[in-house]
Amino acid sequence: MTNLTHLNIAQALEGLKKKEFTSVELTQAHVKATEEFRHLNAYVTETSELALKQAAESDARRAKGQVGLLEGIPLAIKDLYCTKGVRTTASSRILDNFVPPYESTVSGNLFRDGAVMLGKTSLDEFAMGSSNTTSAYGNVISPWKRNNGDNADLVPGGSSGGSSAIVAARAAMGATGTDTGGSIRQPASFTGIAGIKPTYGRCSRWGIIAFASSLDQAGPFARTVEDCALMLRSMAGYDPKDSTCADRPVPDYTAALTGNVKGLRVGIPKEYNVEGLSPEIAKLWDQGKDWLKSGGAEIVDISLPHSKYALPVYYIIAPAECSSNLARYDGIRYGVRAEGESLNDVYMNTRAQGFGDEVKRRIMIGTYVLSAGYYDAYYTKAQKIRRLIAEDFARAFEKCDVILSPTAPSAAFAIGENQDDPIKMYLNDVFTIPASLAGLPGMSVPAGLDSQGLPLGLQIIGKAWDEETVLRTGHFVETAANFTAMPQMLMKKAA
Numbered sequence: 001m002t003n004l005t006h007l008n009i010a011q012a013l014e015g016l017k018k019k020e021f022t023s024v025e026l027t028q029a030h031v032k033a034t035e036e037f038r039h040l041n042a043y044v045t046e047t048s049e050l051a052l053k054q055a056a057e058s059d060a061r062r063a064k065g066q067v068g069l070l071e072g073i074p075l076a077i078k079d080l081y082c083t084k085g086v087r088t089t090a091s092s093r094i095l096d097n098f099v100p101p102y103e104s105t106v107s108g109n110l111f112r113d114g115a116v117m118l119g120k121t122s123l124d125e126f127a128m129g130s131s132n133t134t135s136a137y138g139n140v141i142s143p144w145k146r147n148n149g150d151n152a153d154l155v156p157g158g159s160s161g162g163s164s165a166i167v168a169a170r171a172a173m174g175a176t177g178t179d180t181g182g183s184i185r186q187p188a189s190f191t192g193i194a195g196i197k198p199t200y201g202r203c204s205r206w207g208i209i210a211f212a213s214s215l216d217q218a219g220p221f222a223r224t225v226e227d228c229a230l231m232l233r234s235m236a237g238y239d240p241k242d243s244t245c246a247d248r249p250v251p252d253y254t255a256a257l258t259g260n261v262k263g264l265r266v267g268i269p270k271e272y273n274v275e276g277l278s279p280e281i282a283k284l285w286d287q288g289k290d291w292l293k294s295g296g297a298e299i300v301d302i303s304l305p306h307s308k309y310a311l312p313v314y315y316i317i318a319p320a321e322c323s324s325n326l327a328r329y330d331g332i333r334y335g336v337r338a339e340g341e342s343l344n345d346v347y348m349n350t351r352a353q354g355f356g357d358e359v360k361r362r363i364m365i366g367t368y369v370l371s372a373g374y375y376d377a378y379y380t381k382a383q384k385i386r387r388l389i390a391e392d393f394a395r396a397f398e399k400c401d402v403i404l405s406p407t408a409p410s411a412a413f414a415i416g417e418n419q420d421d422p423i424k425m426y427l428n429d430v431f432t433i434p435a436s437l438a439g440l441p442g443m444s445v446p447a448g449l450d451s452q453g454l455p456l457g458l459q460i461i462g463k464a465w466d467e468e469t470v471l472r473t474g475h476f477v478e479t480a481a482n483f484t485a486m487p488q489m490l491m492k493k494a495a
């Protein structure tokens with residue numbers, strides 16, 4: 001039998017259909033890989049037993065001819081998605097003992113379509129971060145190493161770092177992420193896999209623990225664009241339980257992967273040529289333009305003049321919303337409680353002990369920008385600029401169909417680097433945050449390696465609801481880049 005963990009989802013579905021192997025066998029191979037890669041600390045909770053049970057049920061369904069879109073495919077679920085009866089922590093001490101009595105709509109959609117759950121992946125606490133170093137359960141380690149022999153442990157990106165690390169390690173075929181300002185695209189870029197954040201409202205947020213409600217979106221990670229398309233089709237769709245979830249038909253995203261970019265107008269925003277952009281990344285970006293041009297696409301210069309305000313605007317709006325969303329963790333209704341002499345003491349002790357430093361920093365910033373006297377100066381102003389950023393994109397999309405940019409300004413850094421400087425950490429998302437503020441779909445596709453042997457991604461941003469063109473462009477870039485590199489530890493295993 002072929003190495004089952006090296007198949008992608010589309011190939012595995014084919015193999016299952018042809019009865020070359022069963023979902024139980026496929027899942028067993030991934031459970032074994034989960035154990036082998038435990039040192040990456042990608043999971044908060046492994047659910048191997050549940051996975052094998054779900055796989056057996058899937059095989060039974062398949063035998064009866066009931067075959068869902070992702071029938072029998074083992075996936076990992078970010079531990080921000082509430083999973084019925086399975087501990088869900090948001091990687092925070094404050095939810096250490098939280099077992100949801102309900103299933104998030106998106107994970108429920110995946111199970112409805114036959115997916116199998118390997119476990120709940122670690123994240124930056126409450127999805128706040130870019131390195132998966134703020135989890136209460138420790139750092140997640142990327143399966144990648146630099147080729148300079150320093151053997152430093154690298155970050156898998158964040159906040160969905162457990163998901164990106166485990167998919168890159170080929171211990172899960174795909175995983176869910178959430179992206180508020182870049183948490184799917186940046187970790188995908190850091191670990192050499194694909195990931196898409198759909199349009200805001202494409203997937204239901206119901207049952208996904210809220211960070212910043214006007215920005216949070218669910219999306220998939222997988223090793224190919226086609227697999228992302230398959231997963232997104234299952235995850236997306238109208239849900240009356242989320243009033244911001246759009247009542248729109250979900251297209252067959254795989255049908256959009258035509259391989260044809262003839263006549264496609266690809267916008268290059270001049271403002272994304274930020275100071276300090278590494279020459280290697282600039283080169284890859286040029287390479288991306290050349291690939292698209294050789295496929296018959298037209299490269300057009302565009303301007304997104306308010307881009308420079310995106311980070312400051314995000315770091316007002318996201319903390320403002322988080323300070324409100326996280327007010328519910330008071331030790332009374334959810335999770336862990338620290339005792340105290342009065343009710344106020346219970347609140348204060350619970351929150352002091354339950355939240356980590358980054359979460360506290362954001363709650364404080366958010367409370368400040370929403371406070372009387374500062375609300376207009378910060379929050380209202382940020383909302384106005386957010387509108388201008390969205391209008392920049394609307395204007396740009398009169399001239400182009402998609403936008404091409406780097407996903408992140410650097411390759412993965414070592415654990416601990418950037419840690420003492422929150423602003424430097426926040427800069428990771430300069431290219432991803434503008435599209436988040438505008439609610440637009442964005443995807444990262446692995447496109448090359450830097451001189452240290454680390455993956456770099458290219459980002460494709462699309463018009464609202466036009467995930468199909470994003471995926472088509474991503475698929476074209478993926479094919480042109482022919483990214484076959486794997487983390488060294490996997491090559492050793494294969495050898």
Ligand code: GLN
Nearest residue numbers: 127128129180181182183
């Ligand atoms: N890195 C960004 C932040 O820290 C984005 C996180 C996310 O998308 N969840 O807020």
